[in-house]
Amino acid sequence: MSRIELTNLRKEYGNVVAVNDLNLTIEDGEFIVLVGPSGCGKTTTLRMIAGFEDPTAGEIRLDGSIVNDLEPRDRDLGMVFQSHALFPHKNVADNIVFGLRMQKVGKEEQRRKMHEVAELVRISHLLAKMPGQCSGGESQRIALARTLVTEPSNFLLDEPLSSLDAKLRRELRAECDRLHEQLQKTFVYVTHDQEEAMTLADRIVVMDAGEIVQMGSPIDIYSNPVSYFVADFFGNPAMNLIEGEFVQNGSAEFRSDSFTVSLPEKYKDISPGKGTFGIRPENVQVSKANGGDTRNIGLVEPLGKDTLLYFETAAERPFVAIVEGTESHSSGEPVELSFPGDNMFLFDGTGDRIRA
Amino acid sequence: MSMTMTQKRNVFSVFRYFVLTIWLLIVAFPIFWMVSTSFKPDREWFSWPPVYITENATLQNYLTVWTDFNEYSTNEETKELGQYTQSLQRPWEALGNSTLIAGIATLLAVLFGSVLAYGVSRHQILSEKRMFQLLMLRMVPPIVLIAPISLWYRQIGLLDSIPGLVILYFLTSLPYAVWMSKSFIDEVPREMEHAAEILGASRWRTIWEVVLPLVRSGLVATFLFILILTWSEYLLALLLSKTDVLTLPIELSKYQGSTEGRVYGRQAALSVGITIPLVFVGLLIRKHLARGFSFGMVRR
Amino acid sequence: MTATTLNGQVDPPQNIKARKGREANKAQGIRRFKWTVLSPFLALMAFILVPALLLQVFFSFFQFSIFDAGDSDSFMAYFEASEFVGLDLFIDVFRDNRFGAAIIRSLLFATGATLGCFVFGFGLALLMYRPFRGQALYYIFFILPMLTVPIVIAYTGEMILYQNGPLNDILSRLSGLRVEAQFLYKKEVALTTIMALEIWNWTPFSFIIMMAGLAALPKEPQEAAKILGASKWRIFWEIQVPLLRPVIMLALILRFLEAMAEFPKTWSLLQGGPGSATETIPVYIFLTTWQYFDISYGAALSYVVLVLMMGIVMAGIYLLRREKKSLDEMYMAKPSEG
Numbered sequence: 001m002s003r004i005e006l007t008n009l010r011k012e013y014g015n016v017v018a019v020n021d022l023n024l025t026i027e028d029g030e031f032i033v034l035v036g037p038s039g040c041g042k043t044t045t046l047r048m049i050a051g052f053e054d055p056t057a058g059e060i061r062l063d064g065s066i067v068n069d070l071e072p073r074d075r076d077l078g079m080v081f082q083s084h085a086l087f088p089h090k091n092v093a094d095n096i097v098f099g100l101r102m103q104k105v106g107k108e109e110q111r112r113k114m115h116e117v118a119e120l121v122r123i124s125h126l127l128a129k130m131p132g133q134c135s136g137g138e139s140q141r142i143a144l145a146r147t148l149v150t151e152p153s154n155f156l157l158d159e160p161l162s163s164l165d166a167k168l169r170r171e172l173r174a175e176c177d178r179l180h181e182q183l184q185k186t187f188v189y190v191t192h193d194q195e196e197a198m199t200l201a202d203r204i205v206v207m208d209a210g211e212i213v214q215m216g217s218p219i220d221i222y223s224n225p226v227s228y229f230v231a232d233f234f235g236n237p238a239m240n241l242i243e244g245e246f247v248q249n250g251s252a253e254f255r256s257d258s259f260t261v262s263l264p265e266k267y268k269d270i271s272p273g274k275g276t277f278g279i280r281p282e283n284v285q286v287s288k289a290n291g292g293d294t295r296n297i298g299l300v301e302p303l304g305k306d307t308l309l310y311f312e313t314a315a316e317r318p319f320v321a322i323v324e325g326t327e328s329h330s331s332g333e334p335v336e337l338s339f340p341g342d343n344m345f346l347f348d349g350t351g352d353r354i355r356a
Numbered sequence: 357m358s359m360t361m362t363q364k365r366n367v368f369s370v371f372r373y374f375v376l377t378i379w380l381l382i383v384a385f386p387i388f389w390m391v392s393t394s395f396k397p398d399r400e401w402f403s404w405p406p407v408y409i410t411e412n413a414t415l416q417n418y419l420t421v422w423t424d425f426n427e428y429s430t431n432e433e434t435k436e437l438g439q440y441t442q443s444l445q446r447p448w449e450a451l452g453n454s455t456l457i458a459g460i461a462t463l464l465a466v467l468f469g470s471v472l473a474y475g476v477s478r479h480q481i482l483s484e485k486r487m488f489q490l491l492m493l494r495m496v497p498p499i500v501l502i503a504p505i506s507l508w509y510r511q512i513g514l515l516d517s518i519p520g521l522v523i524l525y526f527l528t529s530l531p532y533a534v535w536m537s538k539s540f541i542d543e544v545p546r547e548m549e550h551a552a553e554i555l556g557a558s559r560w561r562t563i564w565e566v567v568l569p570l571v572r573s574g575l576v577a578t579f580l581f582i583l584i585l586t587w588s589e590y591l592l593a594l595l596l597s598k599t600d601v602l603t604l605p606i607e608l609s610k611y612q613g614s615t616e617g618r619v620y621g622r623q624a625a626l627s628v629g630i631t632i633p634l635v636f637v638g639l640l641i642r643k644h645l646a647r648g649f650s651f652g653m654v655r656r
Numbered sequence: 657m658t659a660t661t662l663n664g665q666v667d668p669p670q671n672i673k674a675r676k677g678r679e680a681n682k683a684q685g686i687r688r689f690k691w692t693v694l695s696p697f698l699a700l701m702a703f704i705l706v707p708a709l710l711l712q713v714f715f716s717f718f719q720f721s722i723f724d725a726g727d728s729d730s731f732m733a734y735f736e737a738s739e740f741v742g743l744d745l746f747i748d749v750f751r752d753n754r755f756g757a758a759i760i761r762s763l764l765f766a767t768g769a770t771l772g773c774f775v776f777g778f779g780l781a782l783l784m785y786r787p788f789r790g791q792a793l794y795y796i797f798f799i800l801p802m803l804t805v806p807i808v809i810a811y812t813g814e815m816i817l818y819q820n821g822p823l824n825d826i827l828s829r830l831s832g833l834r835v836e837a838q839f840l841y842k843k844e845v846a847l848t849t850i851m852a853l854e855i856w857n858w859t860p861f862s863f864i865i866m867m868a869g870l871a872a873l874p875k876e877p878q879e880a881a882k883i884l885g886a887s888k889w890r891i892f893w894e895i896q897v898p899l900l901r902p903v904i905m906l907a908l909i910l911r912f913l914e915a916m917a918e919f920p921k922t923w924s925l926l927q928g929g930p931g932s933a934t935e936t937i938p939v940y941i942f943l944t945t946w947q948y949f950d951i952s953y954g955a956a957l958s959y960v961v962l963v964l965m966m967g968i969v970m971a972g973i974y975l976l977r978r979e980k981k982s983l984d985e986m987y988m989a990k991p992s993e994g
Contacts, residue, residue, distance in 0.1 A: 372784075379780060383797055383856075406820065484977065488976060491969075495972070523700060527705070651976065652983075
């Protein structure tokens with residue numbers, strides 16, 4: 001049983017608050033992903049859990065006991081770094097057994113465990129090589145192996161895939177998932193990539209400006225964002241977010257320079273004022289022009305299975321719709337757009353979600 | 357009439373080789389002359405026109421300065437100086453002293469300097485301002501303090517002693533030792549140390565197994581770099597030791613002062629001996645020389 | 657007594673104490689480390705340099721000459737034989753024309769040598785920093801002068817510059833006349849000759865750091881400028897030179913400071929002569945103290961030079977720090993993730 005609890009955790013650098021009174025409990029065996037833009041405090045949080053940074057205030061508990069005062073090596077943690085941090089002067093095998101040597105494990109045992117873990121992450125053929133001779137993906141596997149072999153109860157992963165190219169990332173992401181399945185240990189994973197967060201996490205913790213903005217399962221975060229920030233951060237292509245205002249004109253309406261949308265019944269009491277209307281591209285319904293409000297398709301971007309349609313709007317960002325497959329649309333073609341009421345997201349002037 | 361890219365490039369290339377070769381001659385000639393003179397017999401030292409490459413090459417100069425130096429002192433030309441000159445030339449002792457003094461002082465400076473540099477790099481134990489102030493040890497000319505130092509040394513028994521010179525060489529090379537080793541230590545990523553730490557390594561273990569192996573070649577370069585500086589030092593050695601503890605530059609200067617006439621061949625032979633180790637060491641670390649002088653001003 | 661609640665939470669005061677404990681321990685550890693490392697250095701300073709400085713001050717206020725001490729070998733005899741003269745010695749120093757001339761000579765020498773080293777070093781570096789056939793070989797040769805012991809340079813220089821030496825021979829052959837230039841023993845040229853030797857000796861220094869500086873310049877801004885239509889000349893002045901400024905300052909400042917202290921070549925070749933043509937500050941102090949044995953006047957001179965040089969060194973250090981700071985700002989890493 002291993003559980004990480006952060007209570008009122010705070011970190012200040014001079015007068016900059018990097019982490020602002022954070023409260024978070026990470027359950028045993030959970031795969032949790034801290035995600036947010038650069039400077040949101042996610043890495044600082046991870047480094048405080050690891051013990052490389054001292055919190056300015058608050059406490060960190062592992063298994064119920066406070067570890068603020070423990071050195072990193074006494075916290076029963078494993079960590080994988082963004083730069084891999086392999087020891088360049090030791091070969092792969094020596095890199096892997098380093099932690100075991102520190103624990104004074106017997107030579108035989110070291111060898112056995114090293115081969116076992118090398119097997120597990122599929123790097124047995126690399127053991128005699130030097131880190132410099134290995135590719136980025138291989139290095140990351142080695143770094144994983146080096147951490148896995150010491151069998152810590154918790155794994156901290158600091159943007160482990162950010163230095164790799166897209167294809168390798170997908171591959172190693174699957175690998176991380178598989179390892180977590182197999183080991184059933186606690187994983188705390190930091191990334192700025194929403195896609196990584198969506199695919200890996202049991203639970204996502206979205207951070208911004210040192211605070212937790214939203215916590216929940218990937219589906220929850222995706223389908224029920226609490227704010228403009230979260231809605232904008234998750235999803236690719238991103239949610240269409242149109243600035244405008246809500247008006248009460250007999251019925252509730254949203255108006256902007258490019259769109260006028262009448263809001264469904266549940267929003268009938270919406271208070272007038274500035275706000276944002278949001279809809280995910282896959283929820284936009286595109287139909288043949290039929291006497292209604294037509295607009296012309298701008299760019300057409302076929303993705304293979306789906307096709308992206310772009311519409312010019314008064315705003316900087318084009319409006320995007322996804323239509324399925326080979327359905328033939330061409331640039332310049334007039335179409336009508338409609339938005340199902342259940343899939344609309346409305347945000348008030350401060351960016352908070354408006355719920356019915 | 358305009359030139360094509362290729363033509364321009366060719367013209368530049370010719371110009372470059374021309375200028376570089378002229379400088380090469382300027383650089384190489386004195387060295388060539390030193391080596392060439394060291395093989396000349398006495399009568400060719402001053403002949404006009406000068407002899408560039410002697411046809412009567414002899415090892416006599418080398419033999420004289422390195423083995424028959426006592427005989428040299430009783431040559432016709434110096435006989436009147438008698439006993440006094442007998443004990444003047446002591447090349448092997450000077451070589452031993454130079455090696456010992458430069459070696460020990462440099463070793464101490466690098467050991468001490470690199471530990472200090474580690475502290476500065478990782479824990480900022482000295483501010484940037486202090487780091488620059490450290491340079492004063494090197495930049496204030498030693499001549500302004502050497503008289504009181506020699507009086508004080510005489511009082512505490514360090515005058516004309518090996519430790520006396522070692523201490524001053526240590527102090528004056530320290531700025532280079534700290535700055536240069538810091539430039540190597542700064543290049544070891546902190547994540548590397550963190551990785552070792554979280555895998556259970558203690559502080560010393562991390563330094564011993566991770567940091568040190570990664571900066572080892574840098575520290576060797578630092579050592580050799582400072583060795584070059586201490587090996588050639590003249591002023592302190594001249595004023596603080598010269599009688600009992602003699603170093604090679606001083607040994608060489610004695611050929612200049614001991615006789616009325618110059619003994620070019622002998623000087624050249626000794627010069628070659630003094631220079632060879634330095635050139636060897638310098639070429640060995642030529643890739644790192646820039647670091648020794650750059651004080652963090654060159655970013656890679 | 658701190659209360660522990662049922663669910664295992666501990667009262668805040670105790671936590672804060674514990675947390676402070678680790679931070680304080682760390683800070684204390686670093687402090688201990690700092691002073692352990694620094695103590696041998698500080699001890700040496702205290703036992704060697706500080707007494708020397710105090711003696712310096714003493715002798716510049718107390719007139720003393722080695723002859724006054726007689727045969728006595730005792731340290732105290734120096735003090736007993738000294739006589740308080742107040743600021744007299746310093747007044748003498750400021751009235752000393754020979755000293756004034758030495759300062760001017762040193763400044764001339766250092767400025768000329770510094771600029772010479774820099775112009776040659778930078779020029780060669782500009783020709784060489786892009787790879788070409790033979791680059792490594794030229795590089796090896798070009799650093800040789802720096803690896804040669806200064807006193808060896810002095811004596812080798814003498815052999816070459818000697819009236820019947822190879823330089824005059826080469827000049828004779830080239831011009832068809834019998835050239836018998838006296839490079840060393842003519843008042844008008846002696847200082848220039850020493851300067852030339854200094855330049856020969858230390859051009860590699862400027863060359864090496866300018867090479868390193870040029871090689872480390874980021875390529876993109878230069879390529880961007882090229883595409884925007886800038887000529888080589890403009891790229892040089894508007895992109896390369898400003899980016900190289902810290903390295904240039906370094907090359908100038910360090911070289912100037914070291915040239916101000918140049919002694920081995922000047923002394924071993926000419927001992928300040930002919931006349932006083934090469935009597936630079938270090939040579940004058942040396943003569944006063946070690947040839948005329950006027951310890952006190954030498955001390956006063958040294959003291960004035962020490963203050964003067966400290967001023968110059970501090971100005972140099974100030975400039976270097978400023979460059980370093982602007983460099984740090986330019987290369988400042990983006991604030992760390994998260």
